Amino acid sequence: MTVDLFIPCFIDQFYPQTAFNVIKVLEKAGVKAIYNPEQTCCGQPSYNSGYWDETKTLAQKFIGDFEGERTIVSPSASCTGFIKNYYGHLFPEGDQQFEAQNQLKARLFELTDFLVNHLQFTEFGARFPHKVCYHDACTALREYGIKKEPRLLLSKVEGLELVEMEDTETCCGFGGTFSAKFHSISTAMTEQKVEKALATGAEYIISTESSCLMNIEAYILKNKLPIKPIHIADILANGW
Structure with missing residues (x-):
């Protein structure tokens, strides 16, 4: 199985070794992780601060960075939870990105959820x-x-x-x-x-x-x- 790896800002900037350990763990579970180096912030900090227009720009980029059909795995329930719960507010029904964000949310998983509930590898x-x-x-x-x-x-x-x-x-x-x-x-x-x-x-x-x-x-x-x-x-x- 091959997945896309989403590494949040905090891990990328302050705890890069954790990102490498995520890859190590996924490979042990039989999963190949692909990292897109163009990925950036999901938009959660700006959204929580009230900058919704700026967040929408980041979210559009995020959707483009993870286009395709592969499962996306991330070592952060905070970022994945934000995407799953709030991208629909940024791209409501009728928006040209509505279907894209729905499709992305359905294939996005936090690491422990993915390992336990989807791979059954513990x-x-x-x-x-x-x-x-x-x-x-x-x-x-x-x-x-x-x-x-x-x-x-x-x-x-x-x-x-x-x-x-x-x-x-x-x-x-x-x-x-x-x-x-x-x-x-x-x-x-x-x-x-x-x-x-x-x-x-x-x-x-x-x-x-x-x-x-x-x-x-x-x-x-x-x-x-x-x-x-x-x-x-x-x-x-x-x-x-």
Whole structure:
């Protein structure tokens, strides 16, 4: 099977190794990933800030960058959830891109959803001998709808001990431009999230969202705390 790989901005700019690990994981599952280097942002930041015309321009480019019939896989439920839920607002029925965005949404999947529910491939031979907790990112949980999939994949990792933190479904404080516009509130939310994670005794916080992890990591580094954030793709690619 061959798929197109959509790598979101945060991973492309700040965590490129995660992108390479996504390819490694997909290849282990028997999937060839094709990366179009012309791809750019899906438009979520500008849409959430109210710049809908600018977002439409980005979305039109995105549709063109991923034209065809191949399945599209991305290591971000936030970006995929945005495309699936909001491209229809940008290109409503009657718009010349209406059918194109509908066709694209139907073949776009977040990584853990794709592995668990479409490939039924969950055992990678990964090894990660650490105590970890999992952060349910807001968009992953509420807009894309994944919860059991990442946990199922983590349960197959040798040596990994998953402990659930209190209020795991509570926002980490990032929220895209929210963290910039409401810095004090965002920082308080991040502090609460990290303190709940530390209370479990976990060494790592895992998520499907690099944007959340970047926000959490900034707080951890500033306060020199004994816990690290890591993307689930980096876990699944570890130890083999």
